Amino acid sequence: MHEDIPGTVKNTRSKIDSSPAASIRGDMLRTTRWEELGNKDPRVPPAFVIEFSPDAHTSSACERYGIALPSQLHHAVAKRQAEFIMGRLAAHQAIERLGIAASTPGIGASREPLWQAGVTGSISHTDDIAAAIAVPAPTVTGVGIDIEKVPNAETRDAIRALALTPDEQRLMEARRGHLTTNMLLITGFSAKESFFKGVFAVVGRYFDFDAVRVSGLDADAGRLTLTLRQTLCPSLVEGRSFEVGFKTLARDTVATSFVW
Ligand SMILES: CC(C)(COP(=O)(O)OP(=O)(O)OC[C@H]1O[C@@H](n2cnc3c(N)ncnc32)[C@H](O)[C@@H]1OP(=O)(O)O)[C@@H](O)C(=O)NCCC(=O)NCCS
Incomplete structure (x- = not known):
């Protein structure tokens, strides 16, 4: 691998x-x-x-x-x-x-x-x-890593419904580069999980996937941008954007990482 x-x-x-x-x-x-x-x-x-x-x-x-x-x-x-x-x-x-x-x-x-x-x-x-x-x-301030494998169709549907809005999915599709539909999906999902892990200690509570939106993607550079849709705490205010890095580890596996 x-x-x-x-x-x-x-x-x-x-x-x-x-x-x-x-x-x-x-x-x-x-x-x-x-x-x-x-x-x-x-x-x-x-x-x-x-x-x-x-x-x-x-x-x-x-x-x-x-x-x-x-x-x-x-x-x-x-x-x-x-x-x-x-x-x-x-x-x-x-x-x-x-x-x-x-x-x-x-x-x-x-x-x-x-x-x-x-x-x-x-x-x-x-x-x-x-x-x-x-x-x-x-x-x-914080660091988060996440590794995801492409799951079965049922879980992919759940991710589509829960973690990424149709607008976010459209934006990613338009900039997908070499990424397959399934890899695109888990990359967006994993990026949000890395972000969550990296900020959790500062935010101090759970928050949902709609707290941030995918606002940019450079598939070739392995960079995805997340923008806060809401203020989570004084240092994480609505509108602030962060980059999450990603790397394909295998045909069905992506790693994402976030540091701030
Ligand atoms: C907690 C969560 C992010 C873990 O991700 P996962 O893909 O299910 O599992 P992973 O194997 O990648 O990571 C699991 C590890 O994350 C770490 N983790 C769990 N909860 C965590 C938290 N609140 N903060 C930081 N790290 C956490 C743990 O070390 C855990 O492993 P362990 O239980 O063996 O110690 C996920 O289960 C979850 O609850 N997500 C919903 C919250 C969320 O992501 N919101 C999106 C905001 S944009």
Whole structure:
């Protein structure tokens, strides 16, 4: 899925069990340049990406990787446990890459990751990829990443109805460049999810997809513009625009990233 990425983290490989039951393979623990998640902001270090097999998840994975499974996930399906563990492992590694002692992020009341003092970041996962980015907190106001795969037709219809207005869809269609209809759809959706994650700590509450609109798209440059339709808080006022970067990771997979 990814190019041959420089910076494979060799000193963490010892944490990876090479037994057949291992839920991630030793060669799948990678750093990826921030640009590969679609954003070129120099303030932000590379994301940490793990490709994993959710089928191979075992309860011993927590112990193996030193990630505590929170009580609310003890009875979750294996897929959810696996993505949580891999997301937290990616976050832990991303923090360590900053050269500081890492604590695994906790879980906030709205499911947001709670980063240790001095660090902010973002986590995303699909059924077989987990990614996290960690940034020294004073450097940025917020950061959000999101990875989406093209879902089935029913979910695509739901995204069309809930996340993007007909006007937004028309604007994106007119500037689609090389993007297929399905990729266009999940790119717009994912951009809003990245934006949400990146501003949540400042806004402090959930808000709907209609809070921002897609107001621009440069498909070749991998840039999408979001404009606030409403004032969310004093620093996020109606009319303010932000760029979200995006990158096609595979034929059916997009990564978006937002930093402010
Ligand atoms: C929270 C949400 C953005 C997560 O996105 P997703 O595509 O479902 O899932 P991803 O795998 O990409 O990301 C999940 C991770 O996001 C992080 N996350 C969850 N809630 C979050 C929040 N409120 N703020 C920041 N990050 C959050 C978590 O780390 C989570 O992983 P974890 O539960 O294993 O810790 C999404 O489920 C949601 O609720 N969206 C509605 C709100 C929204 O996007 N509004 C649009 C505003 S324009």
